[in-house]
Amino acid sequence: MDFEDLKQRFSETAGAVLNKSADAAKIVAEKASALGKKAKLSAEMSMEKDTLRKTYQALGQLFFEKYGDDPCEGLEQAVAEVKLSLEKIAAKQAEIDALKAEAEDACVEACACEETVEAVEEKADEAAEAVKEVAEDAVETVKEAAEDAAKAVKEAVEDAKE
Numbered sequence: 001m002d003f004e005d006l007k008q009r010f011s012e013t014a015g016a017v018l019n020k021s022a023d024a025a026k027i028v029a030e031k032a033s034a035l036g037k038k039a040k041l042s043a044e045m046s047m048e049k050d051t052l053r054k055t056y057q058a059l060g061q062l063f064f065e066k067y068g069d070d071p072c073e074g075l076e077q078a079v080a081e082v083k084l085s086l087e088k089i090a091a092k093q094a095e096i097d098a099l100k101a102e103a104e105d106a107c108v109e110a111c112a113c114e115e116t117v118e119a120v121e122e123k124a125d126e127a128a129e130a131v132k133e134v135a136e137d138a139v140e141t142v143k144e145a146a147e148d149a150a151k152a153v154k155e156a157v158e159d160a161k162e
Contacts, residue, residue: 029159029160029161032156033156043143045048048125064079067079
């Protein structure tokens with residue numbers, strides 16, 4: 001075997017290795033693209049399920065408000081459970097109102113508090129609204145990150161194809 005034969009075999013082997021490497025890179029890029037698409041679809045599906053849950057909840061509430069006093073056959077038990085829950089909520093709210101009134105009286109009488117229970121409730125409502133906004137921002141951030149990841153994977157696939 002002379003030097004030219006050796007050089008030819010080396011060139012063929014290197015070419016085959018490069019072709020295999022390119023094929024492997026293409027397969028990896030395709031898998032990454034599929035995984036990115038799956039992540040995006042999963043996020044979209046999760047958001048759609050949340051929308052569906054909220055829609056079902058609104059539908060159920062509208063049904064109860066309209067037909068709660070005269071439910072159709074088969075729904076009597078469910079309507080009764082809703083009414084029982086509403087009664088329990090009202091009873092607990094009455095207890096809370098009584099405790100708030102006692103606490104307010106005690107605060108005014110014992111410690112001459114400047115801040116009333118209503119002010120605390122207002123602050124709690126503001127905090128709850130802030131938490132809601134942060135949660136909505138987080139959902140949007142996750143959605144954008146998923147879209148960015150899908151875009152990056154798509155670009156990687158395009159680069160691998162080149």
